[in-house]
Amino acid sequence: MTQKYFVHPTAVVEDGAEIGKGTRIWHFAHVRTGAKIGRNCNIGKDVYIDVGVEIGNNVKIQNGVSVYRGVKVEDDVFLGPHMTFTNDLYPRAFNQDWEIVPTLVKKGASIGAHATIVCGVTIGEYAMVGAGAVVTKDVPPFGLVFGNPARLKGFVCYCGKPLKEKVGEDEEGVAFKCSHCGKEVKIRREDYERYLREKDL
Numbered sequence: 330m331t332q333k334y335f336v337h338p339t340a341v342v343e344d345g346a347e348i349g350k351g352t353r354i355w356h357f358a359h360v361r362t363g364a365k366i367g368r369n370c371n372i373g374k375d376v377y378i379d380v381g382v383e384i385g386n387n388v389k390i391q392n393g394v395s396v397y398r399g400v401k402v403e404d405d406v407f408l409g410p411h412m413t414f415t416n417d418l419y420p421r422a423f424n425q426d427w428e429i430v431p432t433l434v435k436k437g438a439s440i441g442a443h444a445t446i447v448c449g450v451t452i453g454e455y456a457m458v459g460a461g462a463v464v465t466k467d468v469p470p471f472g473l474v475f476g477n478p479a480r481l482k483g484f485v486c487y488c489g490k491p492l493k494e495k496v497g498e499d500e501e502g503v504a505f506k507c508s509h510c511g512k513e514v515k516i517r518r519e520d521y522e523r524y525l526r527e528k529d530l
Contacts (some may be wrong), residue, residue, distance in 0.1 A: 333350040334348045338401070339357050341476060342360045345362035346363065348366050357374055358372050358377070358525055360372070361377075361379050364383075368387070370433060371388075371389045373406045375392055375393045376390050376392070376394050379400075380398055382396050385404035385405070388402055388407075388408070389408065390408045391510070392411070393407050397490040397494075398416055399416040400432045403434060407439040409444065412443060412446070414432060414448070415445070424506040429497075432452075433451045434451075435454045441457075441460035442460045444459070445462070445465045452473070453467070453470035453472060455481070455487055456468040456472045457485045459476070474526075481523060481527045481528070482524075487507075488507060492516075494506045501517070502521060503515070503518070503521045505518075520525065
């Protein structure tokens with residue numbers, strides 16, 4: 330039976346890993362047993378995917394990313410070069426009773442190069458984390474965060490471009506129209522109010 334995904338000869342895929350159709354795993358990557366990778370993913374050079382990690386469909390993981398136990402990545406996510414996940418809030422080399430703290434990256438989100446995601450947070454749908462950001466709390470859907478610590482500085486469209494044109498507002502939230510693709514995006518009221526608090530910090 331023909332293999333339905335590609336693994337570079339230098340990559341290591343352990344027995345018990347599940348790899349979806351059309352996925353490509355490149356040089357020196359290491360996929361541990363029990364990991365699940367969906368369809369049509371691109372797993373870059375030197376990527377490490379830990380035991381039990383779940384990766385959705387159409388995910389792009391750029392070079393040098395380690396996805397540790399406790400991290401779940403949904404469909405259509407982009408993980409930039411050398412961004413960092415953690416899974417322990419109180420790390421010590423000698424701890425025997427440490428606990429995994431989960432992290433969730435939701436559908437369509439993008440995390441920029443060299444960003445650090447402190448465990449225990451959720452990156453919302455279609456959110457954008459800027460390069461080098463240090464994320465210490467949840468990022469709302471369509472939220473644009475950057476800085477150290479990362480602050481909510483705006484919102485982005487499905488296409489990734491910044492949302493600037495407000496086209497409506499009610500008790501539930503604020504509607505924006507993307508000047509690039511023309512789509513309309515509704516931002517929840519609590520997320521917009523958080524933006525107003527954090528944008529000038």
